[in-house]
Amino acid sequence: MLADMIQRLFERSLGDAAQSEAREGKWLPALWAEVEEMGLPLALLSEEQGGFGLAPADQGEALRLLGHLAVPLPVAETMAANRLLAEAGLPLAEGAAGLARADDLTLADGRLSGTVHRVAWGENLDCLALAVGNTLYHVPRSGWTLTEPGTALNFHPRPSLAIDWVVDASAPLPHDPLAEGATVRAFQIAGALEAALDLTLEHTATRVQFGKPLQKNQVVQHELAKLAGELACATAAADLAAEALARGDLRGVAAGSLRAREAAGNGASIATQMHGAIGFTREHPLHLFTTSLWTWRDEFGGQVFWATLLGRAAMAAGEEGYWPMVTEL
Amino acid sequence: MSAIPFPAPPADSDEVLALRGEFRAFLDKHLGHRSPRQRSDNWYGFSRDFSRAMGQAGYLGMTWPKQYGGHERSAFERYVVVEESLAYGAPVGAHWIADRQSGPSIIKFGTDEQKETILPGIAAGKLAFGIGMSEPDSGSDLAATRTKAVRDGDVYRVTGTKVWTSFAHEADYVILFCRTSGTPADRHQGTSQLLVNLKDTPGLTIKPIIDLAGQHHFNEMHFEDAAVPAKNLLGAEGDGWNQVMSELAFERSGPERFLSSIELMYQLLEALRGREDDAALAMIGRLTAQLAVLRRLSRSVAAMLQAKENAGLQAAIVKDVGAVWEQTLPDFARQLVDAEPDPRTAAAYAGVLANIVHNAPSWSLRGGTREILRGIIARGLGTR
Incomplete structure (x- = not known):
């Protein structure tokens, strides 16, 4: 239901021109107004919190779609920030929001100061859900100025605040x-990978070389099978992370997040190779997904951060405890 | 929308959690004395005693009807027993194939008499099965089978050779895939399955095939005008291809497709202890993430089996991705801890590593090669 609405909204209102503007770092106010009108910023909240009360599966589908449609706005971030703010009992965002952790900020005489690095669309946010240590702050737009500009691999802005x-x-x-x-x-990675597989299947079905469609070659079929495997892993990984997040188990979040990050790289690489040179251009839509996959896999804690967290848990479990730990993830 | 759907597995119920605890205690009691090296044999271990203990405790035929010795439990409960067996490195060879695929095939296609005479023995852990599919000239191309069974009164006269039959020298039965009419050129037509008693079939000789590690679990079964009672026909004559595909779906559906080298992971953790730097921790973390996600996908397959859905495509993906995990683990281990692997040493890490390196090549061959699986997945994506 919500998924259908999301699909319709962006298919109607998000075209090549808008994607191109977003790559220039330009905010899309009309599209954001439509996002707000649909109530998407509150989509992950329970009904008591004023949200949609979506089942976890429907929440996941909505988030996957934002990746599948390569939405060039911080919709997913705003949804997540609002969930965090609502759970903390803080005011919700009145526009777009970001979320971050910055433990080296200082708090003196009731004044919070310091730099938060690389916040998606930082110039255009209404507020930031910011963790410092064990405290969550609702920092309004008036609480920061832009310091350094920053650009993600999909060319969306990542300024530091x-x-x-x-x-x-x-x-x-x-x-x-x-x-x-x-x-x-x-x-989002799972969604973008699915889009990449869709495009790759279409390309290899219609592109004819040596007198036959590419996908009639066994070597191409095997790459498509591997891509489908990466997609299956990313999708399961996202669900695993979400369930662990709901339980408050960072090990499970790490496991899900890591496998999705890995699938992003593996999948983007296969999809691009199967497209040949056209997949390396901006003329073909594949780049919207590959550049976003390369962006998303390194955000919100990097690969090393999450992998060492999970690795430490595994070492602590040791020979006897490793398997029981795996069954808890 | 091209994704191959994997339904979310349900959270473990109280019954499932309780069963996991009970079964871990059962394994400790019966197998607690075994060394890491022994545990790393995993499903190449064969112990009639252990399989009988499994049967007595109600851990075999778990999802089958009670009238045939089963326990009418859920696919998830069976999944717990299967995955905990493998994670513990239990010697499952004397019940594995029967419980996983032969029994379910007999339930699906067998006569009442076959069900009554065979299934209770499997559920009790007393009847072991082998697989009778591959031939010298028919491996991945199973439809090229030449083994011929000709009806002669109340017997079939069987002539031909089957290979790679694990534990044929120990087991009681195989389900033999053979041709009951026509020629190999007829492909899927004219094939059938027969229940062959390995202990009592004149004209059948069984010879070992020694693998590269010097182990004897494979065998060659040679049938020379061997008489198999006609009442041992499984299912319908001529319907062998559909039946054998169904049997393969059972074969491919379980978590044994990524846990074969799990003992090496345990020993790697111990070998690393005290010298784990961030790079090592990160590698362990990544491998653990891959394993956790494979397990989730595998539990999705169990959810599909519980819902009586066809999980063939999903199972092919789990087996393809899973075999890469279990097969590449020794390479990752070798990047973290130096040791010269030794197949005869008592040292845990070097001994387990040796066993895993020796056996790993078979994991992307058995039950359908990597290439066959990727073909199945590609077909599922609509490419052929």
Whole structure:
């Protein structure tokens, strides 16, 4: 139901021109207005919190679709930030929102200051759900100025923000924004990988070389099978991360997030290779997905951060405890 | 929307959680004394005693009807027993094939008499099965089967050769895939399955095929005008191809498709202890993430089996991705801990590593090669 609405909205209102503007770092106000009108920023909230009360499976589908449609707005981030703010009992965002953790910020005389690095669409946000240690802050737009510009591999902006703000909205942290963000990104990765597989199947069915469609070659078929395997892993990984997030198990978030990040790289590589040179251009839509996959796999804690976290848990479990730990993830 | 759907597996119920605890205690009691090297044999281990203990405790034929010695439990409960067996490196060879594929095939296609005489023995852990599919000239191309069974009164006269039959020298039965009419050129037509008693079939000789590690679990079965009672026909004559595809779906559906080298992971953790740097921790983390996701996909397959859905395509993906995991684990281990693997050493890490390196090549061959599986997946994507 929500999925259908999301699909229709972006198929209607998100075209090549808008994607091109977003790559220039331009905000798409009309499209964002439509996102708000649909209520998407509150989509992950329970009914008591004023949200849609979606089942986990439907939440996942909505997030996957944002990846499948390569939506060039921080919709997923806003959904995740609002869930975090709602759980902490803080005011929700009145526009787009970001989420971040920055433990080296300083709090002195009620004033929070320091730099938050590389926030998606930082110039255009209404607020930031920011964790410092075990506290969550609702930092309004007036609480930061832009310091360094930054650009993601899909050319969407990632400016760093200089926070200088007298704290007036904080609460104990309900769960980690990195975990929340990593989970959301896992769903987007699964969605974008599915789009990449769709495009790759279409291309290899219609592109004729040596007198036959590419996908009639066994070597191409085997690459398609591998791509389908990466997609299956990414999709399961996102679900695994989401369930672990709901339980508050960072090991499970790490496991799901890591496998999705890995699938992003493996899958993008196969899809591009199967497209041949056209997949390396902006003339063909594949780049929307590959460049986003390469972006998302390194955000909200990197590969090393999550892999060492899970690796440490595995070492602590040891010979006897390793398998029982795996069955808990 | 081209994704191959994997339904979300349900969270473990209280029954499933309780069963996991009970079964772990059962394994500790019966197998707690075994060494890491022994555990790393995994499903190449063969122990009639252990299989009988499994049967007595109700851990075989778990999903089957009670009238045939089964326990009418869920696919998830069976899944717990299967995965915990493998994670523990239990010697499952004397019940594995029967419980996984032969029994389910007999339930699906067998006569009442076949069900009554064979299934209770499997569920009790007393009847072991081998697989009778591959031939010297028919491996991945199963439809090229030449083994011929000619009806002669109340017997079939069987002539031909089957290979790679694990434990044929120990087991009681195989389900033989053979040709009951026509020639190999007829492909899927004219094939059938026969239940062959390995202990009591004159004209059948069984010879070992020694693998590269010096182990004897494979065999060649040679049938020379061997008489198999006609009442041992499984299912319908001529319907062998559909039946054998169904049997392969059972064969491919389980978690044994990524847990074959799990003992090496345990020993790697111990070998690393005290010198784990961030790069090592990250590699362990990545491998663990891959394993956790494989397990989730595999549990999705169990969910599909529980719902009586066809999981053939999903199972092919799990086996393809899973075989890569279990097969490449020794390479990752070798990047983290130096050791010269030794097949005869008592040292845990070097001994387990040797066993895994020796056996790993077979994991992307058995039950359908990697290439066959990728063909199945590609077909599922609509490419052929």
